[in-house]
Amino acid sequence: MMSAAHTSLAGRFNPLVIKGRTHAGRAELRPRGELVHGCADVLDETLTALPADVRRVELDMADVVFMDTAGLQFLELLDHYGRLRHIPVAATHWKGQPRRILELAGLDTTDPLHTPPSAEPPPAGPEPEPEPGPPACSAVALERAEQLCVLRAEVRQLRHAIVSRPVIDQARGILMAAHGCTSDEAWHILRETSQLSNTKLRTVAAALTAGTGTGGPPPPEAVRTALRTAVGRCLR
Structure with missing residues (x-):
């Protein structure tokens, strides 16, 4: 199947x-x-x-x-x-x-x-009185705040990756069609072009896709030079 x-x-x-x-x-x-x-x-x-x-x-x-x-x-x-x-x-x-x-x-x-057991609704009945405990430790609160900050940063990165993915995939398709390479090879070419030209990956992909359109502007010289080098390295 x-x-x-x-x-x-x-x-x-x-x-x-x-x-x-x-x-x-x-x-x-x-x-x-x-x-x-x-x-x-x-x-x-x-x-x-x-x-x-x-x-x-x-x-x-x-x-x-x-x-x-x-x-x-x-x-x-x-x-x-x-x-x-x-x-x-x-x-x-x-x-x-x-x-x-x-x-x-x-x-x-x-x-x-x-569904974990902890997610199941509690049995009906009066809620027990909370037992007294020690006051919250400021170090624990600080650690939790730092973890929350890290988690929020990761969420922002994931959202950015999801938004950027369509243009990156289009650029991969252009490279696959132009050079007869695989999807993985096209990904490596884009990534190396980004590193060689010191340009964000999404910016490289956007420049490449814009340049293939009718009357579209060519990618910047630094990107074109890095792209030629990356293609030569990845497909030799």
């Missing part, structure tokens, strides 16, 4: 593919690629194709390399499928950037569809 989202050169270049097998009423699925726009449609197609006798669905997410807010829709669809069919579903083995997104969303990184 295999479902995939198809994309063009102007879109993303690591499309979501879901492979898997069913055995003894258990569906074992392994998504590969990115959880971005359209990923829920790929999952819906996969789940719809499962045999009627499936009694458990397990997703191994180890090969998912990127995730934005569309990944949360992916999980909502999987959870809805399980509730509708009254069968257990699980999504485990998260790694890298997708795992960090789950952490920032406050979800269980072991299995975001699992």
